Amino acid sequence: MTGLAQRATDLGYALGWQLVRRLPASVASAAFALGADFAVRRGGPGVQQLRRNLVRVVPQADTMELDELTRRALRSYARYWQEMFRLPAMDHAAVASKVDESITGVENIEAALAEGNGAVCVLPHSGNWDAAGLWMVGYAGSFTTVVERLKPESVYRRFVDFRESLGFELLPTSDPGSFRLLLRRLRENKIICLVGDRDLTRSGIPVTFFGEETKMPAGPARLAASTGAALLPVGSWFTEDGWGIRVHPRIRVTQRAEVPAATQAIADIFAGDIAAHPADWHMMQKLWSADFAEAPAVGQEAAAG
Template identity: 35%
Template sequence: MGAYALYRLAAGAISLLPEPVARRLGEAVGWSASFLARDRLALVRRHLARVVGEEAATVRRARSMFASYGRYWAEVFWVTPRRTGGILAASRVINPERLTEASARGKGVIVALPHSGNWESAGLIAVDLGVPVLAAAEGLPNRRLVAWFIELRRKMGMDVVVAGQDRYITAKLIRRLQDGGTVALVADRDLSGRGVPVLFFGEETTLPAGPATLAERTGAALIPVACFFAKGRGNIYVIDEPIDIPDLATRPQRVAAATQAFANALEELIRRAPEQWHLFQPNWPSDRAQT
């Protein structure tokens, strides 16, 4: 059975369950998966140690990151357009005025997020606040699967462009910002390998240049946002202060400084719930040296 069929089967089955059952099932599957992926568990524990320190980065806390990721997938499969109202009612937004006031300026907004909690659902909150978004999604090898995900998000009021499958993606993002719109970018991993060098949780790595570059080119507000699971149903969305683009001599200098400021903001957001940071790939040069 192909990946597309498996995803559709999982979505069909989980969508039939009551929300608490789906959520707990996802957590149980994720927790169990941590026993089968020992190398990945060790990698996740290294990531966790950067955030909370070696002594606090216990195996149990690392397994909790797998459980949280399982909940993420359960929620992705469970949600349908008719269920979004219940999700919004059970969720809470911290500092919503930071997003709405930036949007009201009319110069565009870049919402930049880590892979925490159910980051996909951040678009729902933006739409609910009257700030519809154009989200840039990572490309997948299976185009049918990508098309299915895009259609689901469109039914929930979000527009989507796919990296690697749309050669005009940058132009579309810039156009949306120049029109005073909002774009959403998940930006805690540098998939291209051509990102901006930063100090991130005490160790040098790179982060995507996209958020800071778009902000520098268009004058749009760059706002870090993170999503976290509530203890039960629903999510908590934290909207941080906009990142200032410094007045430095050259564009590369301005982008580098803003990206480091974004990395600093990500650190503070992720520390709110380290077990909900879904980073299961090498993200620092030392990770790759040990794999």
């Protein structure tokens, strides 16, 4: 990314956080929905990949059904960005209360904390994980998570500042000390939350996901195995006027040798929640091994660069 492109990206995010919160909610919703529909018609590489990913989730869908699902998925993704830009100005207590109306499985978090070894909550890229995080801050006081170090640095700082303003403790994935600090938080009987459906290192655990091979990060299961913390998969999706969250029962993982099986169990639970709410899964990148093995289509190689 050139210096000019980086400055334009930073300016776009800055304007998003400054302007979207000032719009009436109905106007912002309509504008983001129109933007999503335009993106579908344009059919860029991200939209094409989202469609390919959704084919795995709903293989029975015909062309028209897949077109409609892709449109709904882009609108769901646009809703996430709209809400993210508006969250700093929203009533955080009201957001947490709204989540509280629909969340299920909180007893699994309570049981984990009662044991005294902390909890590792692992989520896919679904729904609005920032709204889920706001609920967690209200429930537990705070929690710890890791973030990818985006470029340019100014955009990374904006995301860090945004989520820290919501009460999250953030650690960069690139910092070698982050894993040790996560271990410390669990030994303090705290909660950590990690997104776990996409392996950014390409050195994750091989799993079968919707019938095909991919890799998912080993970190969540490794943390649980190292500390005795409860490993809790969490589903997240949108409701018509709020957010749905399900905290699943604990996956038992007590030693390093059990990490692959525990990661496969996470993949299976994610698959169930995503199949129930496919439009709210915001995976616009390559995920399955077969897609990484394919050569880029004509015209996509330049777009990817």
